[in-house]
Amino acid sequence: MPTKTFFNLREEKRQRIEKALINEFSKSSFEQASITNIIKEANIPRGSFYQYFVDKKDAIKYLIEKFVLSDHERIYQCLVETKGDIFDAAVRVYDYRTSNAILNFDIKLVKNILEELRKNNINIFENKDILKNEKSLMEFIDKDKLNLKSDKDLYYFMRIITAIIRSVTMEVLSERISKEEGKEILEKELEILKNGMEK
Amino acid sequence: MPTKTFFNLREEKRQRIEKALINEFSKSSFEQASITNIIKEANIPRGSFYQYFVDKKDAIKYLIEKFVLSDHERIYQCLVETKGDIFDAAVRVYDYRTSNAILNFDIKLVKNILEELRKNNINIFENKDILKNEKSLMEFIDKDKLNLKSDKDLYYFMRIITAIIRSVTMEVLSERISKEEGKEILEKELEILKNGMEK
DNA sequence: TCTAAAAATGACATGGTGTCATAAAGGAGG
């Protein structure tokens, strides 16, 4: 995480830096993002950057944590709105993640952040590292609607749902398919997941 | 793809370079792999590397194509061995991909290659770009065992299977979970996919 | 006002990629 120094910065400066981070990590993947660009845009000297962040990873982590917090909240809302129906909630999560306005998170930034989360295998549904005092999102799922044979089944099921949402979302955010195509794919996939595939 | 010059190289030299490529791309992800290391190990001057490959991407592509060819063949075998039963074949594909000996592909290299394939969203089951004169692997699936409502259902279904295999395979290859844990997860997930989750 | 801690700064060491002018090697024909 960023240093104490960074959080002690006066509002205007911190926001200027944050804006530069968002801009650079929107334009380029983590690997290709350039600290040089960030400091140029934020108009701070190189040394300052390293006073605020340990390294590039530390800087993107700052954005990731902000995203995960708001994302978690949004997923929670989706589950509440659908009364815990995970199938309906999945579509809502998809809609929200592929929508243009996610707080101040540019859609390209969301893509790059989801990419990083995937790389580090962070599953937002079960993540407790970042959200220490929050309940796991799984607890808000209505289990009565599901054909669960054992406790662990929910875990396996959520792995599949997460993989499906993530996969189709990434394809949309990478502009390989349209939002509408993505939605159709997701809905069909959920249908299969509901009914099973074995004859 | 590599230049004509590369393929004209005498056997010994080409293999020396190939070995260096495999070694470097095993040790490091694409982004972190260093051309400097490759040319040092292969004992060729910097300029030669760029005579053979357009850039770093071109070099890993060479390995990826080799992998995809052998991977495709292996999946085909899995489908034949299981008489087109995609659920059984899925487990075999998992076993093979997480096994230590994949031709001369180090397990770490497989991980990095799968990572690149995923990044570019290349789905080996439906890929026809690389394997122009091969049939799609989907044609070898026994559709009679599946509860298909329409033609496109197989496509959606394969998307799920692919996502599931890939996800659990990557976790094993990244050593976040053991091979056995991975297998259990995969089998449970396939069970869910067979029976469906809606009560 | 003085002083110690905190923050800011930019030159620099190091190491990467891709280019290019030039040298060397290969091969076909006289």
Next chain:
DNA sequence: CCTCCTTTATGACACCATGTCATTTTTAGA
């Protein structure tokens, strides 16, 4: 064996990145 043209080999170089560090500046408390 020499010549000329094409193909291949070579490494110095331009350029650009990251992360460090000695030094300066600012801040805050006594």
